[in-house]
Amino acid sequence: MSQNTPLTRALLSLEGLSVGDAFGERFLQAPALAEEDVARRQPPAAPWAYTDDTEMALAIIQVLEEHGHIEPERLARLFGARYRAHPRRGYGATAHDILQKIHLGMPWRDVSSEVFGGTGSMGNGAAMRAAPLGAWFAEDLERCVSEARLSAEVTHFHPEGQAGAIAVAVAAAWAHRWREARMPAPELFDVVLAYTPPGETRTGLEKARQWPLEATPTSAARALGSGQRVLAQDTVPFCVWSTARHLGDYPEALWSTVAGKGDRDTTCAIVGGLVALSAGHESIPPAWLTAREPLPRRR
Numbered sequence: 001m002s003q004n005t006p007l008t009r010a011l012l013s014l015e016g017l018s019v020g021d022a023f024g025e026r027f028l029q030a031p032a033l034a035e036e037d038v039a040r041r042q043p044p045a046a047p048w049a050y051t052d053d054t055e056m057a058l059a060i061i062q063v064l065e066e067h068g069h070i071e072p073e074r075l076a077r078l079f080g081a082r083y084r085a086h087p088r089r090g091y092g093a094t095a096h097d098i099l100q101k102i103h104l105g106m107p108w109r110d111v112s113s114e115v116f117g118g119t120g121s122m123g124n125g126a127a128m129r130a131a132p133l134g135a136w137f138a139e140d141l142e143r144c145v146s147e148a149r150l151s152a153e154v155t156h157f158h159p160e161g162q163a164g165a166i167a168v169a170v171a172a173a174w175a176h177r178w179r180e181a182r183m184p185a186p187e188l189f190d191v192v193l194a195y196t197p198p199g200e201t202r203t204g205l206e207k208a209r210q211w212p213l214e215a216t217p218t219s220a221a222r223a224l225g226s227g228q229r230v231l232a233q234d235t236v237p238f239c240v241w242s243t244a245r246h247l248g249d250y251p252e253a254l255w256s257t258v259a260g261k262g263d264r265d266t267t268c269a270i271v272g273g274l275v276a277l278s279a280g281h282e283s284i285p286p287a288w289l290t291a292r293e294p295l296p297r298r299r
Helices: 006-026 031-040 052-067 072-085 093-103 108-118 131-136 141-153 159-181 186-195 200-210 217-224 236-245 250-258 264-279 286-291
Strands: none
Touching: 006 052, 006 131, 006 250, 006 264, 006 286, 031 250, 052 072, 052 131, 052 264, 072 093, 072 108, 072 141, 093 108, 131 141, 131 159, 131 264, 141 159, 141 186, 159 186, 159 200, 159 236, 159 264, 186 200, 186 236, 200 217, 200 236, 217 236, 236 250, 236 264, 250 264
């Protein structure tokens, strides 16, 4: 198989996403000890269980393999099936409600659009699973945007939730291109901003574009958010900043990201899915891949 096919790119991103997800999740278990481990660059003890971030990314890749594009009805069914098989993967309260109803056969469009008083979710759940999709469509940014929006609206009907997915998918496409061309890191923000629709997520990305890459992750997290509110606009700007900071170094990208605290499994999943594309599979420590529990590709 060619090393530059949509599937190989998506699977590379999935490896980075799932390792990042499982890595970040372990630092949520004991915050006081986590601070010491981050300062000492001490990886958490194995095994590392992945969360809903990886479960949903697996569903996206399966749909892309089956159809070559996002087929929302199929994606909704897979989300529901994976949720029912493993409901304790760290899904949020709103996700539990949406995915349970989808699994029971309710139309995804009705379920997705009815939450939060009919506005839909602006959470970071659509962004957390979007990097492999961006890798799949890396050669066509317009298509990347439209497919990211489709993938998001199954569970995130609010424009901010969709903007988060679009921004991460475009960042993934750019990260794949960076490995060959080595463009200046600030160009990542320029390209992502060119395709992210107006709103709070885009405003946060504009702020991240101005935040110095040599600043500390903790200062960036305070300024940009690191998922503490579990919203797209509170998560994606910091993740893109952290990615731009360490495009060629997967371990440092994750240590930088986890130092920001917040929604650590999701921020590390997003950054891991992006930096795997720019730094390559060889940048993911083999011991980290072994520590992460095996991935069941299909359901």
